[in-house]
Amino acid sequence: MSGEQKAKAKMEQAKGKTKEAAGRAVGNERMTAEGRAEKAKGDAREAKEKTKDVFKG
Template identity: 55%
Template sequence: MSAKRKASPKAQQLKGAVKENVGRAVGNEEMAAEGSSERARGELREAGKKAKNALKR
């Protein structure tokens, strides 16, 4: 399993948000888009984790 996959969803959201804001600040739309998608992936992983935990109960 890759290190990127092992990272917690919150860490992935934070990294994506930072990358998105830095990209916007320096005018790099590609970096901003990468950050936005990374943040969204973290949110999806977190939602999946919550759903999995809800089914266990």
Template identity: 50%
Template sequence: MSVGDKAKAAAKNVKGNVKEGVGRASGNERLTAEGKADKAAGTAQHKAAKAKESVKQTGKGATGKVKETTGKTVGNETLTLKGKAQQAAAKTKKKVNK
């Protein structure tokens, strides 16, 4: 998940928390509802960014597997190792993304 996507989702969540808190404190139901909606949108945005990153890393892992297999097939050890490294990097990034 990119830093920009994380920041946007976090900002929307914070904005929602503030609106909801001010709405509750002032008895303004509309502001409370808007705050809840902003929080829900921030959460959805965060989940979407995580899913996007997961798909991206799955693709990179698949590309690494193709490189590894091609390297083994043609006897190119460098390509094989690059493929394995790419798969490992993608797997690590997916774990960090959770």
């Protein structure tokens, strides 16, 4: 399941980055903030998975 969570984290990061960039392009602060939040969620998930890997190995 760890691989699945890592993939989900990468997908959230990419989606958030895209949403943030789109929000900036059109001047939509709400969309920009949502993108940042989504990217942060992906970053947190990735950090959690990396921590798990450290303790596994």
